[in-house]
Amino acid sequence: MKLAEAGEWIATALVGQHSACVTCSFQAEAMVLLSILRESIPDIPVLFIDTGYHFQEVYRYRDEMTARYKLNLVNLRPAQTVRQQESQFGILHQSQPDLCCRLRKVEPLFRALESYDVWFAGLRRAQSPTRANLQVFDRFLLPSGKQLLKVSPLADWTDQEIWKFAREREIPLLPLYDAGYASVGCEPCTAVPTDPNNLRSGRWAGRKLECGIHLAEVR
Ligand code: SF4
DSSP: OHHHHHHHHHHHHHOOOEEEEOOOOHHHHHHHHHHHHHHHHHEEEEEEEEESSSSSSHHHHHHHHHHHTTOEEEEEEOSOOOOHHHHHHHHHHHHHHHHHIIIIHHHHHHHHHHOSSSSEOOOGGGGGGGGGTOOSEEEEETTTSSSSEEOOOTTTTHHHHHHHHHHHOOOOOGGGGTOOOOSOGGHHHHHHSSTTTTTGGGBBSOOOSSOOOTEEOOO
């Protein structure tokens, strides 16, 4: 039922549109969304925000799944390498995580999104209180003034539905889940969740819940 609904939303979003992309963190919901999207758009650009701070397990898994699914991977890098940023600013993920996220995630993604009209994302309401009001369709405003259609076809999927779908489709998942992680971002800012009802409670040691890339919807 939810799969059919997600398929309909994807089809609706693509009517008359030719420049769609999907962001992919290589977490479970992202892989479920990719698996569904690939059926209609096998070569959809898969945007991965390569902050330079990811777990080695994430980089390995990204490369394995890219080869297995023959993904059209677009690796987005910040203007500065980790070494350059740390030389200039120090360890920003400790001192100013908002600035670190802006430089390493938000700016590279927003630059890349200028090339697209439709942005698919694997966001879900159940992931965090900050996503409780997530809509399937949103207008998203880039700093340049460009607006995109942002689509979250899995908005109402539960954790159980994601895992069940992945099992049934035999989608191998990031090995870090076996170590207790529930939401995986950059290594220095990711821990096992402290609140079982908030999957993102292990991110940024509770200092914040969002990096900023999902905070420009136009309502
Ligand atoms: S999640 Fe942490 S390391 Fe990654 S960009 Fe944000 S502050 Fe920096």
